[in-house]
Amino acid sequence: MTEHRLECPPSLDQETGRALLDQAHRLHPAKGDVLLLDFSNTGSMDSRGGAWMVAIAQELAHRHAELRWEGHQGEVANFIDLIEPGLETAETKHHREEGILEEIGGRAYKYAGEFWEFFNLVIDAIYWTIVGPLEGRGFRWGLWIDEVYEMGVRAVRINFLMNFLLGLIIAMLSAAQIAKFGLGIYVADAIIIGFTRELAAIMTAIVVSARTGAAITAELATMKVQEEIDALRGMGLNVAQFLIAPKILALLIVMPCLVALGMIAGILGGAVWGILAIGIRPENWFHETLLAASQGDIIQGMLKALCFAIMIVLVGCHNGLRVTGGSRGVGLMTTRAVVMDIFFIIVIDIIFATVVYYILDSSMTF
Amino acid sequence: MSDTLVEVSDLVAHYGDTLVLDRVSCEVRRGEIFLIIGGSGCGKTTLLKHMTGLLSPTSGAIRFSGRDITQMDEDQLAEMQREIGIAFQSSGLINSLTVGDNVALPLREYGQASERLIDAMVRLKLSLVGMASAQHLMPSELSGGMRKRAGLARAIALDPPIVFFDEPSAGLDPIMASGLDDLILDLRKLLGITFVIVTHELDSIRKVADRILMLDRGNVIFIGTLSEAETSSVERTRQFFERRADEFITQRNV
Ligand SMILES: Nc1ncnc2c1ncn2[C@@H]1O[C@H](COP(=O)(O)OP(=O)(O)OP(=O)(O)O)[C@@H](O)[C@H]1O
Ligand SMILES: [Mg+2]
Numbered sequence: 001m002t003e004h005r006l007e008c009p010p011s012l013d014q015e016t017g018r019a020l021l022d023q024a025h026r027l028h029p030a031k032g033d034v035l036l037l038d039f040s041n042t043g044s045m046d047s048r049g050g051a052w053m054v055a056i057a058q059e060l061a062h063r064h065a066e067l068r069w070e071g072h073q074g075e076v077a078n079f080i081d082l083i084e085p086g087l088e089t090a091e092t093k094h095h096r097e098e099g100i101l102e103e104i105g106g107r108a109y110k111y112a113g114e115f116w117e118f119f120n121l122v123i124d125a126i127y128w129t130i131v132g133p134l135e136g137r138g139f140r141w142g143l144w145i146d147e148v149y150e151m152g153v154r155a156v157r158i159n160f161l162m163n164f165l166l167g168l169i170i171a172m173l174s175a176a177q178i179a180k181f182g183l184g185i186y187v188a189d190a191i192i193i194g195f196t197r198e199l200a201a202i203m204t205a206i207v208v209s210a211r212t213g214a215a216i217t218a219e220l221a222t223m224k225v226q227e228e229i230d231a232l233r234g235m236g237l238n239v240a241q242f243l244i245a246p247k248i249l250a251l252l253i254v255m256p257c258l259v260a261l262g263m264i265a266g267i268l269g270g271a272v273w274g275i276l277a278i279g280i281r282p283e284n285w286f287h288e289t290l291l292a293a294s295q296g297d298i299i300q301g302m303l304k305a306l307c308f309a310i311m312i313v314l315v316g317c318h319n320g321l322r323v324t325g326g327s328r329g330v331g332l333m334t335t336r337a338v339v340m341d342i343f344f345i346i347v348i349d350i351i352f353a354t355v356v357y358y359i360l361d362s363s364m365t366f
Numbered sequence: 367m368s369d370t371l372v373e374v375s376d377l378v379a380h381y382g383d384t385l386v387l388d389r390v391s392c393e394v395r396r397g398e399i400f401l402i403i404g405g406s407g408c409g410k411t412t413l414l415k416h417m418t419g420l421l422s423p424t425s426g427a428i429r430f431s432g433r434d435i436t437q438m439d440e441d442q443l444a445e446m447q448r449e450i451g452i453a454f455q456s457s458g459l460i461n462s463l464t465v466g467d468n469v470a471l472p473l474r475e476y477g478q479a480s481e482r483l484i485d486a487m488v489r490l491k492l493s494l495v496g497m498a499s500a501q502h503l504m505p506s507e508l509s510g511g512m513r514k515r516a517g518l519a520r521a522i523a524l525d526p527p528i529v530f531f532d533e534p535s536a537g538l539d540p541i542m543a544s545g546l547d548d549l550i551l552d553l554r555k556l557l558g559i560t561f562v563i564v565t566h567e568l569d570s571i572r573k574v575a576d577r578i579l580m581l582d583r584g585n586v587i588f589i590g591t592l593s594e595a596e597t598s599s600v601e602r603t604r605q606f607f608e609r610r611a612d613e614f615i616t617q618r619n620v
Contacts, residue, residue, distance in 0.1 A: 226458070228459070230415070231459070232460070234418055234420055235448070235475070236444035236445065236446075236448040237475060
């Protein structure tokens with residue numbers, strides 16, 4: 001081991017402190033070395049200078065070397081006394097390098113834990129939405145009505161607008177392709193099949209997850225952070241019964257209505273383009289639309305709507321209840337919930353497509 | 367009926383990997399005011415949440431009237447929790463309900479009373495804590511101290527035999543804080559309520575305490591009556607009652 005010695009400047013402040021750290025750096029202290037700071041010429045120091053001294057202590061602790069100081073007197077000695085705990089505890093975190101297996105294992109463990117929590121939430125939610133009320137254990141109809149209004153009635157306009165515009169866009173796109181061949185009337189088929197099977201359900205689910213899903217997460221997360229969830233449980237109230245079940249039942253009612261509205265809006269959007277821009281006569285357009293309409297497609301869209309509804313509420317609640325750490329956590333969890341919603345919308349859609357087109361065959365007969 | 371209402375034995379609690387409570391044992395007797403004191407971050411709230419069944423411990427037992435709440439299923443636990451009142455550090459009022467509806471919440475769920483009686487009871491409980499005029503306000507319209515009191519009103523809504531109260535006087539002015547101490551003493555005298563209170567305030571400790579538990583970094587370092595605490599030989603307890611600072615606050619960083 002060697003002892004390095006550095007002389008401190010007459011006044012240790014932001015600039016001179018940085019220079020001191022650079023000097024300490026250039027000495028390349030090795031394990032077990034000692035760095036001695038000589039304060040005998042130093043008459044003053046401020047808290048920025050003190051911070052640089054802490055930085056030096058951290059640097060040394062990182063290299064397993066030791067920091068000592070001498071010759072401090074008067075004001076400087078008092079100041080060093082004050083910051084001494086900061087110098088001593090400079091290195092507290094040991095960053096242990098994790099092996100790849102360890103990391104994979106750790107993550108798997110974390111996700112398994114999260115999945116288990118989610119599973120429990122699902123069981124609780126099902127119980128309190130279906131079994132609990134049937135057993136006469138109570139259901140909060142007052143909150144249910146509020147939720148239907150908030151989730152449904154207030155989403156009508158935006159949902160109509162989004163689907164209408166999407167209908168318009170799809171009509172534009174397909175018209176650009178097939179109207180060239182004089183087959184513009186078949187755009188009506190594309191619109192109604194697309195909207196009943198897929199587009200209305202997906203567009204509505206996206207609107208709902210951005211409105212309702214985010215709101216659910218933010219609400220529950222805030223309640224958790226502010227000890228409201230604890231307070232409910234402390235009164236012997238069940239969170240699933242009190243908060244989650246009304247939301248699930250509300251969205252189960254609201255979502256099919258919104259999707260039906262979305263189908264109508266999309267078809268209208270397509271019709272506007274078909275009639276005004278492609279120039280098909282209205283009666284022909286609607287005749288073609290009705291010809292292409294199929295009950296099976298509509299049922300498929302509605303079934304998806306129900307799955308999306310359950311998924312959005314559960315993902316929202318799950319993320320809300322998992323929040324840790326204050327207002328920042330609320331924001332993080334809300335973002336996470338919306339991203340998960342969008343992801344699961346696609347996953348559910350893929351499952352439906354596989355089942356309907358490959359397992360049940362495309363000629364689905366209801 | 368036995369004398370012991372709550373009995374905690376060898377309670378060990380973790381948050382993740384961090385040990386927060388290390389083999390804590392104590393008992394709360396019927397009709398007493400039991401204080402939990404100790405420095406900031408030493409685990410007082412955590413102990414309280416375990417005693418009320420809101421968190422489940424790593425190991426150890428918590429017996430409420432002789433029944434171990436760590437072994438209870440959800441329904442039994444909920445039933446036990448109806449018999450206790452809890453007022454939280456950050457009040458725990460439901461922000462989407464008015465103050466009055468917050469107090470009425472447990473009454474509506476379990477009180478089996480008519481709506482008129484509930485309204486009258488809400489008024490009564492709110493006036494006990496000096497908040498009668500706030501019945502129709504939302505929690506967000508209240509000051510910190512008012513929320514504390516509204517939280518207490520909700521905790522005593524069902525006249526529970528025991529009330530757990532996390533830092534009642536933090537954030538109150540001295541007059542209000544001393545009024546709250548009087549209220550706690552009155553409630554015990556009138557309704558026979560047992561209190562478990564987490565607090566920092568020396569004045570209110572001296573005023574209300576029957577017995578005191580002192581925690582330090584998750585360990586019980588003192589348990590006994592107020593007069594024993596004042597003359598205790600435990601260094602940190604003496605330091606607490608004499609209000610002496612640590613040499614370096616930061617050295618106790620955990
Ligand atoms: N949800 C949590 N997750 C992780 N750690 C936590 C959590 N809540 C508390 N802790 C940690 O547990 C320790 C004890 O916390 P607790 O809230 O019980 O302290 P306290 O004694 O009530 O403090 P105060 O007097 O400041 O309220 C603290 O060190 C804190 O950092
Ligand atoms: Mg606390």
